[in-house]
Amino acid sequence: KAGVTQTPRYLIKTRGQQVTLSCSPISGHRSVSWYQQTPGQGLQFLFEYFSETQRNKGNFPGRFSGRQFSNSRSEMNVSTLELGDSALYLCASSLQGPYNEQFFGPGTRLTVL
Amino acid sequence: EDQVTQSPEALRLQEGESSSLNCSYTVSGLRGLFWYRQDPGKGPEFLFTLYSAGEEKEKERLKATLTKKESFLHITAPKPEDSATYLCAVQSTGANSKLTFGKGITLSVRP
Numbered sequence: 219k220a221g222v223t224q225t226p227r228y229l230i231k232t233r234g235q236q237v238t239l240s241c242s243p244i245s246g247h248r249s250v251s252w253y254q255q256t257p258g259q260g261l262q263f264l265f266e267y268f269s270e271t272q273r274n275k276g277n278f279p280g281r282f283s284g285r286q287f288s289n290s291r292s293e294m295n296v297s298t299l300e301l302g303d304s305a306l307y308l309c310a311s312s313l314q315g316p317y318n319e320q321f322f323g324p325g326t327r328l329t330v331l
Numbered sequence: 332e333d334q335v336t337q338s339p340e341a342l343r344l345q346e347g348e349s350s351s352l353n354c355s356y357t358v359s360g361l362r363g364l365f366w367y368r369q370d371p372g373k374g375p376e377f378l379f380t381l382y383s384a385g386e387e388k389e390k391e392r393l394k395a396t397l398t399k400k401e402s403f404l405h406i407t408a409p410k411p412e413d414s415a416t417y418l419c420a421v422q423s424t425g426a427n428s429k430l431t432f433g434k435g436i437t438l439s440v441r442p
Contacts (some may be wrong), residue, residue, distance in 0.1 A: 317422045323374050
């Protein structure tokens with residue numbers, strides 16, 4: 219069965235711009251979680267969506283937002299980009315939530331100049 | 332606040348040289364401890380979930396164990412294909428608790 223897909227794989231933006239990342243979960247998975255991965259901070263939880271509702275949110279500023287559609291596909295938006303937002307953004311899907319086995323996508327590498 | 336510390340940061344082994352990776356954690360109450368493997372340029376891949384002290388799980392050359400304060404990932408007779416970054420994460424029992432990841436251990440196995 220198809221895995222988690224993320225688009226685009228690479229993005230280069232400049233400070234102040236906004237960006238939207240997309241994630242398509244494994245068919246049948248209703249939970250989608252987003253993570254930011256950087257060399258300094260490691261993997262940090264951004265938020266989780268389940269059946270179009272945000273169930274949990276990490277400690278990130280309001281510039282980071284997301285949504286989930288009825289087909290479980292999810293998008294993440296970052297507004298007013300800062301240099302420190304450069305990171306690998308990972309999406310993970312699971313049947314019930316991140317406390318079960320999660321399947322990660324390959325990530326979107328965002329570079330902010 | 333939940334905390335996860337993994338050690339060492341990096342480990343180089345000779346093929347066949349067994350070793351252990353450590354994950355120390357601090358949580359108010361443990362709901363689950365997770366091990367993931369991440370290869371360069373890829374997302375993490377799930378390995379194990381452990382729920383209570385004394386629990387052990389095995390998969391090929393890997394064996395994960397759990398105590399009340401730490402977890403170990405034992406690698407027996409590693410092969411070069413075991414080279415990867417190994418991530419540990421915990422989830423506490425508190426309401427709306429989140430997954431907290433450690434920074435990972437980069438394992439390199441030389442042939």
